[in-house]
Amino acid sequence: MRNIKLTIQYDGSRYRGWQRLGDTDVTIQGKIEAVLSRMTGEEIEIFGSGRTDTGVHALAQVANFKTNSNMSTGEIMDYLYHYLPEDIVVTRVEEVSDRFHARYNVKSKKYLYKIWNHKYHDPFRRKFVHHVPEPLQIKAMQKAAAFLIGEHDFASFRASKSKKKSSVKTIYAIDIVKKDPLIKITVHGNGFLHNMVRIIVGTLVEVGLGHMRPEQVKEILSKKDRSAAGPTAPAKGLYLLEVEY
Amino acid sequence: MRNIKLTIQYDGSRYRGWQRLGDTDVTIQGKIEAVLSRMTGEEIEIFGSGRTDTGVHALAQVANFKTNSNMSTGEIMDYLYHYLPEDIVVTRVEEVSDRFHARYNVKSKKYLYKIWNHKYHDPFRRKFVHHVPEPLQIKAMQKAAAFLIGEHDFASFRASKSKKKSSVKTIYAIDIVKKDPLIKITVHGNGFLHNMVRIIVGTLVEVGLGHMRPEQVKEILSKKDRSAAGPTAPAKGLYLLEVEY
Known part of the structure; x- marks a missing residue:
């Protein structure tokens, strides 16, 4: 075949x-x-x-x-x-090749998350971005994201209902770029837990709003408890960007 | 009041x-x-x-x-x-001021038309652009557009059912810019007949496809007959961009 x-x-x-x-x-x-x-x-x-x-x-x-x-x-x-x-x-x-399998052969994946950081939502983008009306501090978000780079147990960043298998994953990079009023967050890793990108983004938004210090991300990781992290950001801002084999 | x-x-x-x-x-x-x-x-x-x-x-x-x-x-x-x-x-x-009236005081308007010029449509833009899969010759379209600049009787570029009032209008500028695969056409004029921008775009697309020579636009204007012009481009690509007072 x-x-x-x-x-x-x-x-x-x-x-x-x-x-x-x-x-x-x-x-x-x-x-x-x-x-x-x-x-x-x-x-x-x-x-x-x-x-x-x-x-x-x-x-x-x-x-x-x-x-x-x-x-x-x-x-x-x-x-x-x-x-x-x-x-x-x-x-x-x-x-x-007969040996190629789209799931088993994945080496890494990139996700993109789009935030519309403006007082008012955009009627054309409303289904394709997460609207955050309050100003976000990008530098604080970048500082917080840096604590997630590398191999960690991401149990705090996994949907609480999913408990199977290891929650140790490696994140290679998190890039946060603002082209006012659009913020693009790209997350590159060797694997992702259920809702992991959305919980990372929800947590970074908390930091960007000043509700959380960047350093708290370290503590959240070590707690291995979903309730320590921020909320799950909405699905409509999330895009599977690239799969690498 | x-x-x-x-x-x-x-x-x-x-x-x-x-x-x-x-x-x-x-x-x-x-x-x-x-x-x-x-x-x-x-x-x-x-x-x-x-x-x-x-x-x-x-x-x-x-x-x-x-x-x-x-x-x-x-x-x-x-x-x-x-x-x-x-x-x-x-x-x-x-x-x-009490004297301002959004319709009577209009000096000029700008419309924007977006064409997605790519073999395949884009699932995220499908409601916001007109998809033309065959390659469009931008230079021919620009040459054709130049014949429309100035004061003309645009009877050929008016929905055939609307016959009231003068069809003489002035177009100040038509800009056609390609940022592959998106083509943006901006039309600036002192007034617009029913479907005028969409018929202009439909005609420019015919030129871009090579179905019509740029010079034919001159003949279309002089015929003052809707059936001489190209088809009416779809509504979903059209945006009222600016109203000047």
């Missing part, structure tokens, strides 16, 4: 996240599998690099699937573009 | 345009009047600088209304921000 790799952009606003549920219509995985199954006449299962939650977006999610179809990658691309809903766009289709 | 001037941004996707209809819920004017009437306890009528059609957006629509309320402009702004839907944002509230 051939192994096909997809790179996918989506506006997650209308979906209950990436992962297929019973009702395939409301997930991104479900939508893509339905189109591919119709295209090939096979029952296609796609493997994503990981889940994205309800309302989270992607600029370059990666997935792969196996097929006996002899369609060219260009034909697959055109078919998907034609039959997928307008808020899901496959930007690349490649034939890859 | 006091005379209050509003500057307004809106995502027009959900609305049947600016002008109030019987059912006030589906127009921008209707939405704003409902909130202002509730705020003041008066029956408020607002005067916009002009209509925008179904699906057209605004970055700075201007309107005014008369009121006996003694609320400060800041209080009016906060009230509107709180009670208007998220896709309509009043960005400025000013008390102006």
Whole structure:
């Protein structure tokens, strides 16, 4: 069987996240599998690099699937573009080695988080940014973020309901850039716990507002307790930016 | 009575345009009047600088209304921000001279049109740009646009159903700028006929695609016949950018 790799952009606003549920219509995985199954006449299962939650977006999610179809990658691309809903766009289709698996082979991921830091929200960006009306102190946020770089136990930055497996992860970089009034936070790491980026951002916003000192982030890490960290920032500001293999 | 001037941004996707209809819920004017009437306890009528059609957006629509309320402009702004839907944002509230009228006093207007010139559409911009997948020749479009500058009878660039009044207007400038893959067309004029910007853009796209020579724009003007011009470009790419008094 051939192994096909997809790179996918989506506006997650209308979906209950990436992962297929019973009702395939409301997930991104479900939508893509339905189109591919119709295209090939096979029952296609796609493997994503990981889940994205309800309302989270992607600029370059990666997935792969196996097929006996002899369609060219260009034909697959055109078919998907034609039959997928307008808020899901496959930007690349490649034939890859049989050994490639979009989830198991992930080396690192980058997420982007967008904050609209202005007194009033923007009517055009309202579904694509987190609106914070009070001024944020970027330098304090950068100082706080520095404490998260490296290998740490991120138990405090994990959705409290998820308790399985190790919570030790490595963050390579957190970049915080302001292009007034938009703040972009990019987080690069070898793996992410459930809601980890959103809790990191929620905590950095607390620091930016002056509700928390940058140094407190160190204490939050050492407590290994979700309740020590800041709130979970909303899904609509979060984008899966890049998956590295 | 006091005379209050509003500057307004809106995502027009959900609305049947600016002008109030019987059912006030589906127009921008209707939405704003409902909130202002509730705020003041008066029956408020607002005067916009002009209509925008179904699906057209605004970055700075201007309107005014008369009121006996003694609320400060800041209080009016906060009230509107709180009670208007998220896709309509009043960005400025000013008390102006009794003689100011948002429609009668217009000196000129600027419209912006956004074209997404890429093989594939962008899932995040799909409601805010016109997607043209084939490559557009910007220089040909600029050459064609130059024939429209100045005072002309724009009868060929007016929705065929509207036949009232003079169709002589002056266009001061048409700027076409490409920041790949986005093309921004700004049109500045002393007045605009129904669908005029959208027909201009639809015609420029025909030129950009090579379906029409730039020089044909001169002939289209002289024919004074809607059917001579290109198609009406879709509403979702159009923004009322600025109103000058």
